Every structure is written in C-alpha cells, then in structure tokens.
Amino acid sequence: MSGRWQRPTSVPSQAVTYLALSVGALLWIAPILVMLVASLKPDGLVLPEAGTLRALVPTDASLQNYEDVFRRVPFSRILLNSVVINGAIVAGGLVVNSTAAYALARMRWPGRRVALAVVLALLVLPFEAIAVPLFYQTTMIGWRDDYLVQIVPFLASALSIYLFYTFFLGFPVELEDAARMDGAGPWRIFLEIVVPQARSVFATVAIVTFLLHWGMYLWPLLVTNGPEVRPLPLGIAAFRSLPPLQWGDIMAFAVLMVAPVVVAFLALQRWFVRGVAMTGVRG
C-alpha cells in the first residue's frame, strides 16, 4: 500500500492534489450548505438566488421557515414516527442479527452452511425485488397502517448479519474458551465477553441500518395511508405538494430531517476506529 501511494514530493503536484481535493469537498458540501442557507432565508429569496453564489449567503436570516414547518404540518408527529420506526429497526436489528451471526460464526448445527449461503445471496437482492411479495404477505396477515408493518420486515438484515459474521469470525476463540473454562455458558459468553468487545461493529451496524432506513420511501408509501404513522420521507413529499409552494419551508423541513442522521453519526463514529485493539489478545 505505502509503496504505491507515496506522498507527492514537488510543490506543483501537491498543489494540484489539494486543488482536486478542495473541488471534491466543495461538490460534496455545497448542496448541504445551500439547503442550510436556504432554510434560513425568506421564501421569496430562495429560488431567485439559487443559481448564483448568493445561494451561499444567508440574507435576512431568520427561523421563520422552521416555525412555518411546525405550523403547517404535524412535524413532531412525523419525526416521532421516524424515530420510533428507525429506533426499533436499529435496536431490534442489533439483537436479531448479532445473535444470528454469532450462531453462524461459532456454533455447529445442521444447515449452517445453507443458511450462510442464503445470507450471502440475499446481500445482493435489492429491496424493490421483494417489495411486492412482501406487500402481498403483509396484506394477507392484515398488517396495514401501523408501526409494526414498517418495523418487523426490516429487523433481520443480510447485510447486518454479514457485518457481524465477519467480525465474529475474527474474534479470538481463546477468549471464548477461557470464559467457558471460567464457567460461563453460551449466552453469558456472548453477552459478557463478545458483545462488550464488539462495540465497534455494533456501532457500525447501527449507523448503516439507520442510514438505510431513515430515507425509506417506497415501503411506507405502500403500507400506510394517513399521516399518523408515516415517516419523514413521506412527510416531506406531502409537504412539497402542500400549497402554497414555499421553498424556504421545504428546505427547513429537509434540514430537520437530516439533522438526526448527522447527530447519530457523530455520536457513534468514535467507535469505528476502536477495533481489535480492544480485545486484549497478543500474538
């Protein structure tokens, strides 16, 4: 690795590198910045200034648009829906997928290889491919227009199982052997030895799951009717078509929708870097 990616030594080539990186960073951050700035502007200024550099300047900044969002739609309710649904998917998913992955990685049972193959196969299957059969099934059960139908189908996740599985495969067996000798059973080993040292992978799976589902649109659209249980992506779609069309309000809504994602990411990101160093195993 280090051999191929040597630091450029000459000043011009360094300048080119930094320039390219700056342009890249600007491209990434500009839409978010525009959104944030527009959410603070009077509605009348958002569109006229959108194509100019003034889109990045918060002229006449106020929180009026945010007030409007809360006044025009039951935003708190929609946010609560999203938090409940995503919270349940993340929390439940961590339990279901970590235990499933542990069983796949560490226990020997008939059908294990087949189960593993199924998990790997499901990794490449897009949700859209199963949306219709899933809709059919939930309709047969009579699940409509509630939280459960938006949560349960997403608890078990091939991607999460796979992430946990690869971590558990690399987890030192000796630690589990030691715990067995110390008198711990399988559950205690899992809960007291493995999980506390797997915080980084739990955090990773939590973030990935959260990001995947926070913006989910198709499924809630299929299985919900009213605003009582609908999450934010449907909320913003409905808000956009709610006259009068006010771009400042829409931007404020968008900021409010993105904020929890940023918070969740910042809260968990420090666990990403904590890895094998935690395990206390040498050699």
Added chain:
Amino acid sequence: MAAIELRSVDKVYPGGRHAVRSFDLTVQDGELLVLLGPSGCGKTTVLRLIAGLESLSRGEILLGGRRVEAEPPQRRNVAMVFQSYALYGHMTVLQNLEFPLRMRGIAPDERRRRALEVAEMLEMGNLLDARPTALSGGQQQRVAMGRALVREPQAFLLDEPLSNLDARLRLQLRGHIRRLQARLGITTVHVTHDQVEALSLGHRVAVLHEGRLQQVGAGQRLYDHPANTFVAAFLGQPGMNLLEGRLVAAASGMAVRVGVSILPVPPDVAAHVRRLNERAGEKIVLGLRPEALRPSPSEATGTIAGEVHAVESLGNERLLYVTVEEGATLAVRLRPDDEGPRPGETATLAIEPGAVRLFDASGRAMDERARTD
C-alpha cells in the same frame, strides 16, 4: 488436587486429521509435567482434551479417579492459561480475576477477598484497576495465571504461557511458575516447544511427535537415554548426532561400522543391549551427543574423520560442524577456549566412552535403560 490420567486417547478432527493417537499418560497428584514437542505435534490438543475444550474420539480421561470425558469444561474444575493469555480486554485486572468466581455464583465479598489474595500472591496488587491492554507481557501473563488460580482448581493447564515473552522475562517467570507450583502443590501440565523450559521446569517431561507419546520421564533421563531417534535428535541443542551404520564383530567385542570408520561399542552400552553379540550385520543407527565428541590428534581406531565446514562461537561454548563420509554432519561441542580445527581443515573425532547410543533400523533404542520409565 488430583491426578490426571489419559487412557488410549484418540482425537480425530472432523477433517480427518489424526491429532492424538493411542495416548496413555498419567500425571501424578501434585506433579508438574511438561508436554514437549515441535509445533503441530498434538500437545496443545492433549491439553484441550484434558480441559474439555475438545471432545475425544476414543479413550478415557480421569481427574482424581473420576471419568470426565463427558463433562463440559466448567464442571471439570481445571484451569487453563492460554498462549495469548485470553484476558478480557474490557474488564479491569480485578474484574478479570473475579470473573471465574462470579460465574460460579460466589458472593461479592468472598470474590473480592479471594481475588485480592491471588493478586497479593502474584505481586500485582498495584495493577488491579488497570486494563489488560495497558499491561506489559509479563504482567498480562501473571494476570492470566491469577485468573486460573483464583478458583482453586484441581489441576492447572498451561499452554505455552511463556512463548510471547522476551528471553530475560521468560527466565524470570519460569522460576516464578516453578516456585508457585511447588508452593501450591497443584497438579500441572505445562505445554511448550522449548526444551530448555521443559527440562528446567518439569518433574517429568513427556515428548510428543505426530500425535504419539514418544517417551516420558525425568528430563535428564530422556536426555541420557532417549527411547528413539526422534527424542534423541529433538532434545539437546544441537540434538544427538545420528549416523547410519552396521553392527560388526570386532576383536574386542561388537563395533559399529560407519563408512570406513569402525567404532567400538563401549562395554557399558553393550551390557545393556540384549543379545548384542548375535546381531552382527544388522543395520543400526548410532547416536552421539555433541559433547561426546572431541578432536583427537591421532587417527587411532575408534575415531571418525571429516571436514570442518562451520564453527559457531556461542560465548560459553563452541560448536564445530564436521561433515563425515556419506554426507552426514556431526555437531561437536567444545569449550570456548578449545582452539580446535578451523573451517576447511580435517578433523579427527574421538568418542567419549559411555556416550554412545544404539538404535535399531526402525529408530527404537536398543539400550534397555531407555525402555524403563
């Protein structure tokens, strides 16, 4: 405390690898036995079988006279120290020490008392609040020992506990293990591939090779009277020199012909080989320890000659490597101040009487002294 007994134990892994074969071994109550062998010889598997971390394919394991092969590890009441120490990285030293007691449902006060007692014994009272990752290798090793000792097991299993440490620390902790074992009188099986560790530590040493027990006995006995050519070549640094030859009758008794050299079988060896005189013509392997050879000024009978191809000065000794006829290389141990021949020169080597060992063509010792334990 309890004796450990393995009877006709076999371990075949699901893939078909036969890790342990017809293994019989008794570790006496209070004994420190060292399992010694090259890597992959099955010594760790034997340890894991005793611990209950592996199930055996055939045979019996007894702990204190009780059959345990069907019992899970936690019921066998043996403790193990792993090569990697396997400390729980998310717990403090004190929590690590208390863990086995907590799993056994021992009350918090009692737990704390026993953990502190062990910490005191292993001189790590000042480390109790530290995380294992903050400790040095030697300290981690002591915590691992402490965690194994804290629940007062019937037997103590050590899987290469010193292999991750530097030489100086290894020496220091070797003494520590020896004193601790002597003081507690706990039956201990210590696995290592380091023969110095094995010979210095073990009351008895059991040598393994390819899943089979080769020989068990006091270290010195194994060194002096190896049961076969594997043990002969494995023990010693360098190991015993082995030369293929043929038994011949000579004027003064039996002798071994190696190439053009005729080496007489010393009387003390001849006395311990049954019907030696009737075995003239038989192909055998002659074993000579490096310290049993020395350069000789004359080419008298009973010497063997070859070209010196390397000399190693190791401080306290010099090793001479002499290539004799038929390509075999003999290691010769000299005192550091012995001048000896130089590389490229021809060396004539005389053999110390009493240091000759004979093995039959299959590699088994012919000397009866190597048979008894």
